[in-house]
Amino acid sequence: MLAHQQQDGTVLRVFTDAYGGRSRPPYAPPGAPGQGLNLGSHVGDDPHAVAANRSLLAARVGVDASRLVFLNQVHGAEVVQVDGPCSGPAGDADGVVTTRPDLALAVLVADCTPVLLADPQAGVVGAAHAGRPGMLAGVVPATVAAMRDLGARDITAHVGPSVCGRCYEVPEQMQQDAAQRVPESAARTWSGTPAIDVATGVVSQLSALGVPVTWVPGCTVEQDRFFSYRRSGATGRFGGVVVRRERGSR
Ligand SMILES: [Zn+2]
Numbered sequence: 001m002l003a004h005q006q007q008d009g010t011v012l013r014v015f016t017d018a019y020g021g022r023s024r025p026p027y028a029p030p031g032a033p034g035q036g037l038n039l040g041s042h043v044g045d046d047p048h049a050v051a052a053n054r055s056l057l058a059a060r061v062g063v064d065a066s067r068l069v070f071l072n073q074v075h076g077a078e079v080v081q082v083d084g085p086c087s088g089p090a091g092d093a094d095g096v097v098t099t100r101p102d103l104a105l106a107v108l109v110a111d112c113t114p115v116l117l118a119d120p121q122a123g124v125v126g127a128a129h130a131g132r133p134g135m136l137a138g139v140v141p142a143t144v145a146a147m148r149d150l151g152a153r154d155i156t157a158h159v160g161p162s163v164c165g166r167c168y169e170v171p172e173q174m175q176q177d178a179a180q181r182v183p184e185s186a187a188r189t190w191s192g193t194p195a196i197d198v199a200t201g202v203v204s205q206l207s208a209l210g211v212p213v214t215w216v217p218g219c220t221v222e223q224d225r226f227f228s229y230r231r232s233g234a235t236g237r238f239g240g241v242v243v244r245r246e247r248g249s250r
Helices: 047-061 132-137 139-149 172-181 198-208
Strands: 002-008 011-016 079-081 095-098 104-109 113-119 124-130 156-159 186-188 194-196 213-215 238-244
Touching: 002 156, 011 047, 011 113, 047 104, 047 238, 079 139, 095 104, 095 139, 104 113, 104 124, 113 139, 113 198, 113 238, 124 132, 124 139, 124 238, 132 139, 132 172, 132 198, 139 198, 156 198, 172 186, 172 194, 198 213
Parallel strands: 079 095, 156 213
Antiparallel strands: 002 011, 011 238, 095 124, 104 238, 113 124, 113 156, 186 194
C-alpha cells in the first residue's frame, strides 16, 4: 500500500503504490487482480472500489475517510486553502494547503510528480501535483508561497515517484520550450532522443526557494508497483498524502 512514509514530528507524509486495494485490472498491477489501490474517481474504475481504497488509505494515515481532501487537478498553478472536510474535490487546482490538524491532503498521479510539503513547527502542510504544464506554470513554487503566507518558515519537501527523464520522450520543440523556462528539465531518453524530466524541474524549483528535498526513488513507467498512464493508458492513480496530527490524537 505504501511506497514511502515518513513521520516528522506531528506530520506524516506517505506515497502509496498500486497494491493492497480492491480494484481490478486495469486498475490493479499485473499479477494482482482485485488488489489495486486506485485512488482516482475519474478514471473509469468501480466507484465502490475507489471508495473502499480511499477508506483503507484514510485508516492507514489515521484520519476518518471524510477528512481526506482531494483536488480536481487541472494541470495549472492554482492553490486552494482548506479549513475542513470537503464533500467533493476541494477545488479546480493543483496545489492545496492547510493549517488544520487531522486533515489529510492528497494529490493523485500516474506519471506526474507528487510533492508533499510541511513545516511541522508552524503547523502548515501542503501538497502539489506537477505534470509538465504544472511544473512550467510553477504550481510547486505557488504552493510554497501559499504556505509561507500562512506562516510557514522551515518547509521541507518530499518528491514522490513519477516518470523519469529517460522515459518521458517529447518532440524536440517541446523540450526546448520547457528548457527556456526551467533549464534543469531538459533530458534525454534511454535511446538518446529529447525528453523532459519534470521531477528534476520541480526539485530545481524547490532548491531555488531554499526548500530541502527528500526525493523518493521510483520511475512509474519502469516499475509495475506504480500506476503509469504512459505505460498503460487506462490505469489507476496512486497518491501522496500529508497530514498533521493534533498532538495526542491517534
Ligand atoms: Zn524511467
